[in-house]
Amino acid sequence: MPAPSENTTDLDPQRLAELLGSQWPSALVTSSTASTNRDLAQAAMVGAPAWTIHTTHHQVAGRGRLDRTFEMPEGTGIALSVLVRPRPDAPLPWTWLPHLAGLAVAQSFEALGVPTVLKWPNDVLTREQKKLAGILVERVETPTGPAAVVGVGINVSLSPEQLPVPTATSLRIEGAASTNRADILVAIATTLREWVGRWEAGDLSAIKSAYGDLCLTVGQRVRILIEGADDINGLAEGIDDFGCLIVDGTPYSAGDVQHVRPQKQA
Incomplete structure (x- = not known):
């Protein structure tokens, strides 16, 4: 991994560790990196424990779903990766992990006073369908068993002029009660850990109910674009x-x- 950051901004490593507490083994903050997901996947291969966190002030080659790439101006967003090592006997399928990440992010934004919805599977949008955050969950086959790297990219303090596309927005623009990146990161990581605990306990009913409450896609006419195949058009039931x-x-x-x-x- 890149060397730890020495910046003392709202993403200060010491304050982040204090906010997380002893239940989180490591929270690395770097000045810059290509991809926090890639870095954490490498760390997982050499034994990084569950709930290791990696974040950075400037991610220069972030990756999203469907191999999309993105970069945010330095210090204006959150690039967060969390290492999950599920129990081998977890009763529910891994396919729920991206949804849980979206749920954790959306609920954390709601707590900041930003009304939020999910576009299946895990794009986090305002109710006007402006994008606030994207999520990429990657499975890593490590020597001690499979792990998941949960990656989250969030537009935190971007101004309207800094937005990459007209369909994007930021927490600052949406009037969030706080844009302190350490506070937001801790809220998301803590909520994610709670939902992963429910997933490991097999609480499918609670997961489907909470996800369904926020999922805007269900009930819509949709088009699904699948690489190498014809588009799917129909009702999301x-x-x-x-x-x-x-x-x-x-x-x-x-x-x-x-x-x-x-x-x-x-």
Whole structure:
């Protein structure tokens, strides 16, 4: 991994460690890196413990779903990666982990006073469908068993002029009660850990209920773009027990979803 950051900003390493407490083994803050997910995956391969955190002031080659890349101006966002080492006997499928990450981020934003919805599987949007955060969960086969690196990229304090696309926004623009990156990071990591605990306990009912309450996609006419295949058009009817999106009776586990009619009231 890159060398720890010496910056003393709102993402101060000492304060972050104090906020997290002893239940979190390590929280590395770097000045800059290409990808926190890539760094943490490498650390997982050499024995990094569960709930290790890596964040950075400036991620220059972040990756999202469907191999999309992004970069935010230094100090304006959060690039967070959390290492999850699920119990070998976890009763629910791993396909729920990206949804849990989206749920944790959305609930953390709601606590900041920013009304939030999810576009399946885990894009975190405002109710006007402006994007606040994206999530990428990657499975890593380590010598001690499979692990998951949960990556989250958040637009925190970007101004309107700094937004990468017109469909994006930031917590600052949306009037969040706080844009302190350490506080936001800790809230997300803590909420994620709580939901992973429910997942490991097999509490599918609670997970589906909470996710369904925030998922804007269900009930919409949608188009699913699948690389190398024809587009899927139909009605998003629900989420199955594997976290797949059911469209016209058929479950889909992956694809880029577009809403093709005005959103339902959240």
